[in-house]
Amino acid sequence: MISIVCGKKGSGKTKKLLEMANNSVVTAKGEIVFVDLKEKSIYDLNRNIRFINVKEFSINNSDSFYGFVNGLIAENYDIDEIYVDNLLNIINTNLHDLELFLNNLRKIGEKFQVNFVLSANCEEDEVPSFINDYIVALT
Secondary structure: OEEEEEEOOOOOHHHHHHHHHHHHHHHOOOEEEEEEOOHHHHHHOOOOOEEEEHHHOOOOOHHHHHHHHHHHHHHOOOEEEEEEOOHHHHOOOOHHHOHHHHHHHHHHHHHHOOEEEEEEEOOHHHOOHHHHHHEEEEO
16 A cells, blocks of 8 residues: 655644654554655654665665565565655656656555555645555645
8 A cells, every 4th residue: 555645845744754663663563664865853753663774775766665665565565665755756657757766666565565665755735646645645
């Protein structure tokens, strides 16, 4: 399953994502991973959540990030949830170019029973229709 927290810059998406990740520690059956571009989030996460600073890896587009996610899952079959803050900045794209990436992410999530919770900068009126089914919160 894929869930997306959308909102304009500074609207509280990261705070919402951190809250969701920390709350999932109680209910998740497996490991939880939090991926971000900044180290700052590590201080707000439950210590049982694995934090990954994606800047430490050569990720610059959706294909390299998709490969990275595949590697995470291949390395640890116990991953239950992956939270990704600032998805559009990580893969250097915009909302309108996410459809293929989200379809691929959904397929691997279904195959390995991994839930993805993503955040993306966007205005409510610019959200493409294919993303509407994934939105869990507009901040």
